[in-house]
Amino acid sequence: MGTIFRGRVSAALLPLSLALAVGCHETNRYETGGSGGSGGTGDAGSMGDPGGDAGTGGDAATAGGGGTAGSGGTDTSTTETRADPCLQIECEAGTCVANGEASYCECDAGFFGETCDQVFETCEPDLCVFGVCSDASGAPACACEAGYGGPTCEVEIDECAQTPCLNGGSCVDGVASFTCQCPSGFEGDTCEVDIDDCASNPCIHGEPCIDLVDDFVCDCDVGFSGKKCETSIDDCSPNPCQNGGSCVDDSGVVACTCAAGYTGTTCQIDTDDCAQSPCQNGNCLDGIDGFTCQCDAGFSGDLCETNDDECSPNPCQNGGSCVDGAGSFVCECPDGYTGSTCQTNVNDCSPNPCQNGGDCSDGIDEFRCECAEGFTGNTCQTNVNDCSPNPCKNAGECIDAIAAFVCECAEGFSGDTCETNVDDCSPNPCEHGGACQDGVNEYACDCPTGFTGPRCEVIVADCTSSYCTVFTTSTSYVGDLGGLAGADAKCQARADAAGLDGTYKAWLSDSSTSAALRLSHATIPYRLVDGTTIATSWADLTDGTLLAPIDLTELGGVPPSATTSDDVWTGTTTIGDVNTDWPTCEDWTSEDGATAPGSWSESNFEWTTRESGASCDFEFPLYCFEQ
16 A cells, blocks of 8 residues: 655754744645755755755755745645634634644744743753754744644644545555555555456456456356356256247257147247138137137038038928028928928917907918907908998988997987987976977977967967057156066056056066066057057067157156156067166166166167166166056
């Protein structure tokens, strides 16, 4: 290992203050380089720049101005940042100098001690610990030996402070020198050289060597292994050849001898024995060094070369004929059968051929229909004519239906076959006790005395003269007349007061009873009290107009009038029916509401029905007719 010694200043006669300065300049640095130039008188001539051995000559008085520093020196120092140890000491008459992890005081001239707190007077014995004391300049000064410093040369300088050893080397400090202990794989004064581990050619077969740090790697040829490629590899262990193949190792090159039916570099491929499609009518199944044919239906033989006779024995049923095919057969079925082997009787009832709800019975290539009632024919397609012969009696018309008929009977007959003469006398249509005689679609009423008409509904007039008297009451009344009976009583009272003979009723209808039903129907004229004819009979009276208005009272005077009209209470149409277009003052029992009156001064239809209504609380007269 390399050892570097520090250059030192010869300071035999150097004043102590200057010696301290020199020590301060040299701290924590080492150098290598050429020899210094010639300088002035004295050893102190090398104080210029630490670059080699100082020049000789001159005396101490010219320190710093001496010989020229040597040129060509190369500074290979390494600087390491450390905590400042001078923070732990205070120099009273000097300057603190760091020395590795320690520190000391460089005292001013004439001072010494750890903190430069003592004053030199003379070179006392043993004053300089590792140096020589001189007081030639008038003040004591120590010239320190190489590797030492401090006011009295008591401090050994740490040459390892700058970590000069490279590549992880360990530094061992000496006196004015250091030693590097290099890790494995490195050498040199500062461990700067990586040792070439491939220099001895360690790879046995001359393979390429790759140098590492304190190690190497051999790039072995195929078939060799080991640190120096010293081991021959058995490439057949384990055997790479598959499926029973044999392995041959030839200097790292493996060859497989395959068993029958296999191929490939490692016998990994099963030879395809079906590649040539040996099976004629089937699928080929590859095996080991062989194949098997899986024949299609209808074929047999090792290569499926034989066409089997599928018609032996005959698979067709029910007399079907078999036609052999390639691996198949076809049955030609007789009429009435179907299916692959003619096994199915054709359902001649699907779809149902029977119409109109008929039931179908299947046979062999035929069917039979059981028809619903009212239908006939092979498929029940014909509706049976239930009107032939005509079942309807008494000239009734027959209408055919499904398994039935309907008779439309002539008037006067009824029953399913029109066999019954309708009893037109039930219920009895004859009024007022008339006797009914039934006919064919008609009847006849035998009316009692005093009544006439088809139903004896007409009262025969029984007037006292050859005419029937008519008048308008001389008295007016509100709509509350006391009903129809009250109105009739008012007419009778007026006739009686006037000395008129006979029975009188009012020309008046309510909501349920018409004047035509209440009054007699005269066949003789209707006249006023002065003999004026207003109608020649009931039929003339109800034909819509009068021969003259009913404009006289029972006394022969002019009828009373309302303030604006000649109205009369009637509630009746021109033919004697109820006037359903208007109410009738609650059947002539109330002054509330309104109704349609007639006009005693008119002979047209308004004599009994005006178009405008009148309030039931008005006062109007009545028409009175003799019965």
